[in-house]
Amino acid sequence: MKKAAAGIDIGGTNTVIGLTDEAGRILSESRISTREFTHESEFTKALIQVVRSQADETQCHLEGIGIGAPNGNYFSGSIEYAPNLPWKGVIPLAAQLEAAFQLPTVLTNDANAGAVGEMLYGGAKTMKDFIFITLGTGVGSGIVSGGKLLYGHDGFAGEIGHVIVEKGGRPCGCGRKGCLETYASAGGMVKTALKLLQKNDFESRLKNYPPEAISSKIIYNEALKGDKTALQVFEQTAEILGFALANSAAYTSPEAIFLFGGPAEAGDLLFKPVKRSMEQNMLNLYKNKIALLPSKLKAGQAALLGAAALVWNHIK
């Protein structure tokens, strides 16, 4: 009987559930609406049902269950006070699934799961020290040092998106000001664009869009066409992100930093200026030693693969 791990990627809108084999091949994949479940117990029941039927259909022997979830705490196995999920408080999801399947169940946040996915199946296969950064609605991170994902005392290590990079800077959803996330997330890039559009006295194709329709994807497309304001957005975003990454080196001295997520798909438009700013701000000790790389995980598979990778990493 083929061995498989179940991966569950819980997002604010949808939850993706799938089985993978140890080589990282996806054997089965389903999607349920997270928001549809007003009660967490109904959600848990649905997860159990989907995983069971996937195991039956693929005739696989389940080795364990991995869950990537916002505000996921590795040590407690709970989702704790996630602002973007429909259920409030602390949800002991790992314990519930462990009870149902009698299998090892690992839960952590999505960026940590992504880092483990990068280590097992992506560009970090040969690495023991790297940082995995997700650029999307927010900025998340998973830090691997000495071959181990860092969880910290309470399971919440690796929140580089909430390092303050501009004192008194932009207000952040966390209640503070100037977090990296307010500049380097997709929404942060849009904020930068809107600010530049107000300030710049030259024309921009971004003005053809209603402000609320501008997205990081649109900024990317216009930058590709040479729009000066859109290019400035990438420059300014990269400037701050590179600064934050240079400071990050002083903590865990990684071999590489991986960027993942929508804005990271802009390729050279983002990577070149980030690398430049990173090296400009880098302590000599680390200069030109740390590779800045695009994640090798496929955008649509990364979260699921990362969640399942938690199981294979746990077994190993």
Next chain:
Amino acid sequence: MKKAAAGIDIGGTNTVIGLTDEAGRILSESRISTREFTHESEFTKALIQVVRSQADETQCHLEGIGIGAPNGNYFSGSIEYAPNLPWKGVIPLAAQLEAAFQLPTVLTNDANAGAVGEMLYGGAKTMKDFIFITLGTGVGSGIVSGGKLLYGHDGFAGEIGHVIVEKGGRPCGCGRKGCLETYASAGGMVKTALKLLQKNDFESRLKNYPPEAISSKIIYNEALKGDKTALQVFEQTAEILGFALANSAAYTSPEAIFLFGGPAEAGDLLFKPVKRSMEQNMLNLYKNKIALLPSKLKAGQAALLGAAALVWNHIK
């Protein structure tokens, strides 16, 4: 025969060599002048001689040798381009001592050695996740996560003193600007004092000293007597240090942060405002969870004990 580890603490001026038992008792201690040895090979010979005679005198069985040195690289066992030592380039000291004694030899920088000392013999005995900060001529750090000291890809992890906390701030010895070290080191405090003396239009007892004679110790003494400028120095230093520590939490989410070294001996004068600033700048997720503690290592013993602790930690 009693078991002992040799600890070697290499400083720019002096090198302290001693033996300790596993409980952290110092069995023997000697001191040689670092600067006296213009050739590194003479220095190494002297080290070997001292360790041998200490082992003979105490009738101990040596288990290994631990070395704390500026720019000490754990992986290579070398001192690499240390600006404050009389010998230039790369000095493969661990290999030289290992060849002489045929014993495990561990070399790292002094702050990392201090962190291991804190873990084995100080306030972090029951902890697996903490950060050890040394405040002195510079600002050093050792980061322990999941029970292991972080070395990073190249052996140089944990340089929190060189995290940039003020963009375009004070020039640092590293060639960049605004590093934590330029504010929170003993010299940084003096710089803050001199700046305040220029700016403040009220009297200060610090004006009774020639500027070049002002030290962090003098600032401390005058602050204790209520001198307003001296108190401001502590407030401003603490403001920046607390900010840096709050940002540090987002990397490894430690249980505690230990402060060690001259300025840390100022007690509440430093700890209270650092704690305040740290909590003010802290992400909610970590708020009021991280203890800020004075190191429990004795000032005069810490470096030696930390160096020897590298051996016991290695054996364990």
